[in-house]
Amino acid sequence: METIWRLGSSGVPVCAPLQTNTEADVVVIGAGITGLTTALPLVEAGQRVVVLEARTVGGGVTGGSTGNLYTTLASGQAALCRKWGDEVSADVVWARSEAIDDIEALIRRFSIDCGFRRQSAYRLLIGDGQHSDRSLNDERDALCRAGLDIESAESPGLPFDSWGIRIPDQAQFNPLHYVQGLASALIGEGGVIHEQSPVRRVDAEEGVVETDTASIAARRIVFATHTPKGVSLLQAGMVVSREYAVAARLRNGEYPEGIFWLLDPFHSLRSYRHGDASYLVVVGEKHKTGEHVGDHYQLLREYLSNHFDVESFSHQWSAQQYNSPDGLPYIGRMHGHDNLYMATGFAADGLVWGALAGRLIADEILGHANPWQARFGSRRITPGKSALQYAKENVTVTKHLARDYLGTESIDSFEEIARGQARVATKNGEKLAIHRTEAGELKVLSAVCPHLKCIVHWNAPESTWDCPCHGSRFDTDGEVIEGPAYRPLSRAGGTG
Template sequence: MESIWTLGSRGVAEHPSLSGEADADVAIVGAGITGLTAALPLAEAGFKVMVLEAGTVGSGVTGGSTGNLYATLASGQAPLRHKWGDEVAAEVVRARGEAVDHVEALVKRFSIDCQFQRQPAYRLVADERQHAGHDLNEELDALVSAGLEVEMTNAPGLPFDSWGLRIANQAQFNPLHYVQGLASALLGEGVVILQHSPVREIEAGKGRLRTDEGSVTAKHIVQATHTPKGISLVQAGMPVSREYAVSARLSSGEYPEGILWVLDPFHSLRSYRHGDDQYLMVIGEKHPTGEHRGDHYQLLREYLAARFDVEAFTHHWSAQQYTSPDGLPYIGRMHGHDNLYMATGFAADGLVWGTLAGMLIADQILERANPWQARFGARRITPGKSALQYAKENATVTKHMVKDYLGTEKLDSFDAIAPGQGRVATVEGEKLAIHRTEAGKLKVLSAVCPHMKCIVHWNASESTWDCPCHGSRFDTDGEVIEGPAYHPLARSGEKL
């Protein structure tokens, strides 16, 4: 399962995993857009910077994103304005606009071949029933109030009637090519990038992090991991969700240009060209992580096929989202540790928030004033805007803990597990995650998530074990894919 962004991927100079002991001024965990954006100004200021990546550069959420860059939010400007008011809503647009400009400046500075181009964003409805559920006038007013250039329009290039809002001067690029190009530029600045080095422990008090093969001691540790590793208070209030993407080539018809959000209730459409080939992609089917409702990729294929003249489907992939309880990301120093930084709560808007986060964290480490630090600070407390979401998430976690521990089926024989299937079952009192490969090999793991002991669920669309409590995800060998868990699922003896 590869995203469309891997077409023509150049990669970055391969490095061995961390081995032995090392030291740095700043250790950054995660080589996505947040971590690499932060690394550049730190290295330019003379800091010794080391970036540790569990996989390869951009292989996490950055490489699974839409490649859309915009100053507003995908969920809409009006809800943000309703929750925070005009002043804050306008600040969000200005801050995100600066982040988009920052990406554009780095693309030009380092001549990064990532197909960056300015494009409009559209917020569209396609029939009267959709229009009744979305007040485009309210959204228009909120966007104009925030300082964006907006007009009512029909969307060009769509083979179905639609109308809505056109937001000028947003942007698109290939996010994987961008971070790969940025990583190459960082090597010239003396930044050490270590791939295949999953961090298993962070000791903030000692300024040390540990991998399977070594450790790093640093004055500052940046968790550019989309959600903080280990146990953190912020995780208690953040819903975690997955969203899916499918790309296709068309037999006929136009490839629509720009960022197109279709409110039906929500699908994101965009085109992408690689060489002589052009592709159309759709993103949608969002659901809480660990709560799967069928074949999400097939539903997206059906969505495209019903609206466009599809010749062939080419790629499919997915990404994870963490949404903060008050609707704004947490960026900067964590509670209790002045040397530990995080960036999380980006929802569906992570490329721009990640860029802003890298800029803010670098400024904080360099002790440079930044007008956005207070607004998005990781230590802020907003009970009036957060309490309800904290209550909902804690209720969800409790529901899963009770249901999964008490309701897991009992299994007497592994023969019931068919090739390609994964099931969670109780065997001799132990909660097991059981998968049989298509070739018939049985893989048996503990179903207990090592993060906070919830029970993982099988994700048939992606053949992964996903935790519904805080979003940790594991492959069929038990290794951590993403999320707050440090350690893999424990292996279990095959007793049946």
């Protein structure tokens, strides 16, 4: 099943794949919220901009998000305060508030029909609120100190007891319709987008971007790919996670209005209306990419059924997030190359970070001062705030490398793999990712991730091969779905 945001989606004008070599002032890789928000002001400033998108506009995490726009962070303002202090915490709220205003202004200017509306956000504990909760009190204090007007909330439109905090004047929209609208606006202003054009190589020295069919020479190149492609030091400290979403129709028609973060365990809820039909969306069951266990969709269906009068389930999808080692996103010029730009480390808050990143990178390219460049710059070094996560993630990578290289079972014959099954196994000394489709077709790939040589793991609910080291993901034909890998999993030798 695909994301709910495709309901009523009109797509964008035809964006044919790149077929001929060309030149540009700026190549933006990736047509999510970051790439398109970067490209638009550049085109308006007279730059020749080409956007290259591996799949379709908004087909990455933007189109798999929850569509909530908020000034705080889903993981909590108190955690940010503890790491960075009150001044940075207030800057984050301020910067994100400006980014939401920018989104709203673009929607008005280009008449983008994406259901944007101001909404309250709620951070709630389930229960009757008779006892005080230290984490909620800390969060309340941190939000106040960051300059947000907040109120207490009790069971706000929810059919069960809950209590906590209300943050007014946040927003919601359909994220896919928004970026499709941005893409149309970009094309209208003279920008060029090529869909189905995965970038396979970037030569920073020469300023060349290559796809399978053609290349572009460009003065500047922007990795708006959610995580930079290829090898970057920053990847060593990122926690890469997957999170799942399920949408349902309710029997009683009582859909709650707002952004709801229900704590312990964390679940995000929102309603969405399309035409005459309403839906309730729940997002949660986060786990590290490549460390998949169990059926997360089923757990979300049970969560909704336990709390709401569910009539039927309509959609399910999943998406990936990158949590930066020091808790803030990395946006702007990359280390070592003045012509390369990137934006990553958005955690679950990247619709707003992506909008901010677009403005920030465009300003940097155009030489316009932007007060947030210093705060969120990708060249910052913050060992005191990031060393722990770097250390933990490097242990994780080492653990996976050792366990997966040494511990993979051997297989004598592919007949051992039944229909619908998949397995990583060693055959003739080669690590293989083996999958037999329900129809019986055998697909055998190398299990070695082309990014940094870790071994991929099978993700059964999504039928993908996921790398537990840095989050590259591949479909059953080996093609890259997302993550830092440029190239597909190679076809294995000796298949038969």
